[in-house]
Amino acid sequence: MTQISKSQLKFLRGKAHDLRPVVMIGANGVSESVLEEINNALNHHELIKIKVRAEDREDKAEMIDTICQKTQAAKVQVIGHNLSIYRKSSQPKIILPKK
Secondary structure (H helix, E strand, O other): OOOOHHHHHHHHHHHHHOOOEEEEEOOOOOHHHHHHHHHHHHHHEEEEEEOOOOHHHHHHHHHHHHHHHHHHHHHEEEEOOEEEEOOOOOOOOOOOOOO
16 A cells, blocks of 8 residues: 655645546445546546445445555545545656655
């Protein structure tokens, strides 16, 4: 998983604020095709927002953990149903502040 410092996390939260969700997860949960779409979006953007629709908090937390583990991404922020995650790509687009 991507390791980021508190100052980098704060920077990424600010950047994520204006993003729109690029992937939506509904009743079917986290499938292989959803993970593939998330990986593609992370490779292209590095920082993405995902809308996670779940019936209860435990299901949502489990989905979020699964997404972060399977994509090797860092959880930046969760607000309501929106999850922001970050993973540095081979050609960095976001320059993080020094730790």
